[in-house]
Amino acid sequence: MTFEDLGLSADLLATVAREGYTEPTPVQSAAIPLVLAGRDVLAAAQTGTGKTAAFVLPILERLRNTANAGFSPARHPVRVLILTPTRELAMQIGAAVKTYGRGIPLRSTVVYGGTRIDPEIKILWSGVEILVATPGRLLDHVGQRTVNLSQVEIFVLDEGDRMLDMGFVPDVRKIAALLPAQRQTLLFSATFSDDVRRMAKEFQHDPEIVEVAARNSIADNLTQVLYPVDQARKADLLVHLIRRDSMEQVLVFTRSKIGASRLASYLDRRGVSTSAIHGDRSQSERTRALEAFKGRFVKVLVATDVASRGLDIEDLPYVVNFELPHEPQDYIHRIGRTGRAGASGTAISLVSPDEVEQLRGVQRLLRKAIPCAIVEEFLPDPEREAAPVARFGGGRGSRYSSGRAQPAGVGLQTAAAR
Ligand code: AMP
Numbered sequence: 001m002t003f004e005d006l007g008l009s010a011d012l013l014a015t016v017a018r019e020g021y022t023e024p025t026p027v028q029s030a031a032i033p034l035v036l037a038g039r040d041v042l043a044a045a046q047t048g049t050g051k052t053a054a055f056v057l058p059i060l061e062r063l064r065n066t067a068n069a070g071f072s073p074a075r076h077p078v079r080v081l082i083l084t085p086t087r088e089l090a091m092q093i094g095a096a097v098k099t100y101g102r103g104i105p106l107r108s109t110v111v112y113g114g115t116r117i118d119p120e121i122k123i124l125w126s127g128v129e130i131l132v133a134t135p136g137r138l139l140d141h142v143g144q145r146t147v148n149l150s151q152v153e154i155f156v157l158d159e160g161d162r163m164l165d166m167g168f169v170p171d172v173r174k175i176a177a178l179l180p181a182q183r184q185t186l187l188f189s190a191t192f193s194d195d196v197r198r199m200a201k202e203f204q205h206d207p208e209i210v211e212v213a214a215r216n217s218i219a220d221n222l223t224q225v226l227y228p229v230d231q232a233r234k235a236d237l238l239v240h241l242i243r244r245d246s247m248e249q250v251l252v253f254t255r256s257k258i259g260a261s262r263l264a265s266y267l268d269r270r271g272v273s274t275s276a277i278h279g280d281r282s283q284s285e286r287t288r289a290l291e292a293f294k295g296r297f298v299k300v301l302v303a304t305d306v307a308s309r310g311l312d313i314e315d316l317p318y319v320v321n322f323e324l325p326h327e328p329q330d331y332i333h334r335i336g337r338t339g340r341a342g343a344s345g346t347a348i349s350l351v352s353p354d355e356v357e358q359l360r361g362v363q364r365l366l367r368k369a370i371p372c373a374i375v376e377e378f379l380p381d382p383e384r385e386a387a388p389v390a391r392f393g394g395g396r397g398s399r400y401s402s403g404r405a406q407p408a409g410v411g412l413q414t415a416a417a418r
Contacts, residue, residue, distance in 0.1 A: 025050035046190035076127025135171035160189035231352035
């Protein structure tokens with residue numbers, strides 16, 4: 001399948017070529033013709049699959065024939081509304097719209113919370129056809145009557161499962177009520193849970209379903225490894241690994257915002273340059289942290305799941321799970337930041353005995369055990385590990401009788417893999 005086969009016109013094909021895309025990704029092959037045909041589409045595709053282009057390209061194609069260079073704001077009503085849960089995603093989609101839409105006289109902008117609203121109002125008043133927004137900030141604009149959604153033709157709900165997780169559905173409902181009932185609605189979600197299907201029922205009309213192979217079968221070029229480690233010694237192990245393997249550009253995930261802050265300052269104190277990105281940081285702080293990381297001014301970026309969602313950092317050599325996520329699916333999201341597009345990558349998980357349950361969840365989803373590596377001096381104390389292992393393994397504690405020859409960490413892994 002080529003982009004030519006998908007029904008995009010010459011200038012969009014030129015754009016795609018300029019971006020260096022030689023062939024469409026699976027979600028693009030499946031979704032682009034459907035979107036062009038005006039169908040509602042419910043697509044299971046996560047970040048990294050090329051899903052942004054899968055909706056932005058055909059949307060531009062559909063709008064371009066009626067695009068105009070007129071000056072009056074009235075000639076530029078909002079025709080496309082793209083809702084996405086986080087500011088970072090909003091910025092990335094906004095950037096994609098600008099990139100792919102170069103040369104087409106369609107105006108676009110991005111609105112999201114955490115920044116001043118006045119500059120957004122100015123742009124909205126001048127007229128934009130494509131509006132990318134986070135739900136809360138869009139409702140602020142609705143409340144101030146700075147946006148009119150009555151002429152929206154295409155409504156995109158990006159990261160539907162995240163919208164649910166973040167409690168945005170009531171906001172989405174309020175927004176959808178302001179849109180024409182006659183419209184095209186595209187819903188993208190990493191997973192198809194029952195809740196996502198319910199969302200589709202509520203907001204879509206007879207959608208075509210697009211399901212591309214989830215990245216559960218993780219790319220061959222991605223190496224996964226877990227280090228059993230004492231909870232209290234994780235940060236030291238991380239410093240050890242970064243130094244031992246001369247790691248650069250390491251994206252580290254923590255479960256909590258406070259954990260992210262603490263780890264970032266600890267790493268900095270230990271001489272590993274680090275910045276952090278999480279929900280308690282202002283927009284400008286987040287942007288600065290991300291730029292510092294992308295520009296390789298810092299080695300490590302510590303992030304929480306929500307804040308990292310959809311960060312488009314390509315070719316990352318290392319992703320570290322400082323803690324395993326609560327939701328196994330998030331493991332896939334996290335490690336999807338490395339080994340993209342053929343580049344090789346390593347996903348490292350630091351797993352302490354209290355995380356056996358999360359590890360089981362992840363390995364069940366992967367349908368395989370993650371290979372285990374040992375750094376002897378950081379291994380958890382077998383006494384403390386015995387408890388959770390025994391809970392799953394029922395008396396497998398006897399493995400420890402052989403002492404160090406059968407390291408505790410191996411037990412942690414085998415118990416969890418069953
Ligand atoms: P997304 O899933 O939308 O976050 O896209 C992930 C990355 O894939 C982005 O950096 C895109 O620039 C890139 N990308 C999108 N489509 C293609 C394609 N057909 N070939 C190669 N890279 C692509």
